[in-house]
Amino acid sequence: MTSVHHRWLGRPLLLAKVLLLAWWLPGAPAWAQAPLPTGDGLKGDYYEGTNFEKFVLTRRDATINFNWGQQPPAPGLGAELFSVRWTGWLVPPTSGKYLFHVTVDDGIRLWLNDQLIMNEWRGQPLSNYTAAVELRADEPYRLRVDYCQYSMDTRVFITWEPPGPGAAQAPSSWRNLWGMTAETPRPAPIPTQFLFRQNPRPAVASEAAAVAPPKPLPKVPVAAKAIPVATPLVTKRPVRPAPPLRRPAAPPLAVAKPTALALPPAPKPGPLRADSAGAARLRQLAVGETVTLPELYFQQGKAHLLPASRTALNQLATILSTQPTLRLEVQGHTDNVGNAELNRQLSQQRAEAVCLYLTAHGVNTAQLRPLGYGGTQPVADNTDPAQRPRNRRVVLRRL
Structure with a gap:
């Protein structure tokens, strides 16, 4: 009776050891991983030019929810002709289908895990777009958003709808006809707590080191006594140095003469109207x-x-x-x-x-x-x- 009692008492201790081992092993399940920290936003790189021509500054942006109107977005930039690249990591709180809504003037591109899910890279008036993506809870997704501004108003908003009973259904196409459909994005930007400038769960270094090293080559048995090998007798003769290679003299550089520019035949212009009130x-x-x-x-x-x-x-x-x-x-x-x-x-x-x-x-x-x-x-x-x-x-x- 005493032995049975001690056997059952020892099982909780064994279970605790198994849980502790699962916690520290490299391939631990999701429930055994440490909780994620709170997000700190995204890294924003700001450039002059509509295609990242000249780097100006880097800063932290809590989320992508900007309406600069006709004002510069940051010191050192003008109110027009600039571009921004936001990079970081998105960690969704739940699993399911997410709807990303974008309201933009002018161009926008959006990647998740290096997959382009939205590409509207051009000058355009204020427009709305939607993309539907399946995501898994607590898994970091590499996020990149490119934005360019040509002229006039400057706006870029990225909102999302997490999966749930009240979530809207995904449209048949993520492009909703220049914002002319009845459905409009909810004004709910992605919360900062789900956006990270650095990967909150970087790859564990020990996983890369867990690869088995190559097996050592088998040792070759060494003979008890080495047998000398006879080498042929070579008569040394003076070696004459090879004559230096003579490269043919390079022809003098020819100066390219300007050639006539090939243009399409110019149409015969009609009468030139007055310049005033041309339009x-x-x-x-x-x-x-x-x-x-x-x-x-x-x-x-x-x-x-x-x-x-x-x-x-x-x-x-x-x-x-x-x-x-x-x-x-x-x-x-x-x-x-x-x-x-x-x-x-x-x-x-x-x-x-x-x-x-x-x-x-x-x-x-x-x-x-x-x-x-x-x-x-x-x-x-x-x-x-x-x-x-x-x-x-x-x-x-x-x-």
Whole structure:
């Protein structure tokens, strides 16, 4: 009777030892792992330019819930033409299907565990998007969000709906038609407690060391006595040094002669209309006629539109939106100072910048065709500094 009593008393002690061993073993189950700490937000890297051209600063952001309006997002940045990259880890509290809602102006990209689940990288008005993702509770997911801002308002909100009885059903497509559906995102940003700048559960180092080392090679038995091996007698002869290799003399460098820039054949311009009220005259343009927009201003030597250009472009966007059959060739022109190819590239980039602004404000991309001519079609004397600025222009030709 006494032995049976002691045997049952020993079982709780054995169970406690098993639980303690499971706690410390590298492959311990989820219920045996230490609780997660409270999140500290995300790492935000801020850049000049709409595609991370120049790094400015790094800071901690509690969550992605910003409405900067028309103000700079951080010291050292302007209110326009910047980009942000948020990185960190997302740890969901429960398992199931999560709905991520994004409200953005302008471009957005979102990754989870290096898988791209949302890609709307372009200039656009305020728009809403939704993505549905299956997640497991307490598992860290690598999170990356890219954002770019072109002009006007600056907003980016990322909210979520955890799984539950009251959660909304996932739409048939994560893109909800430019926010025109009746359903709107709930104003609930992802709480900071579920966002981490560093992985809260890094891989255990002992797991990598647990790989079995390679087996040692079997030892080769050594003979009791080494047998000398006879080597052939070699008569040493003086070795003559090999003559140095003579490389053929390199031909003199040929200076590349400038070649004529291959451009599409320029259409024969029609009568040039007056520059005043250029956008308003588009309604009167016949096919092949052109009009110059002098109200457009760029940064010197770049394709960045200045805020003073908004009035003319907004007027142009309104006209094109109300006349969907009106198609235009947006021509970029420069003077002939400097390299001809660089001038052509700059004029192409400026024409594309104008088209990007217009499409971001409701114009159909099929109505526009950007084309850069560089300095090949001057309208004024480039040798005269007073007249040269007239050659730096944007021209609209009706197609």
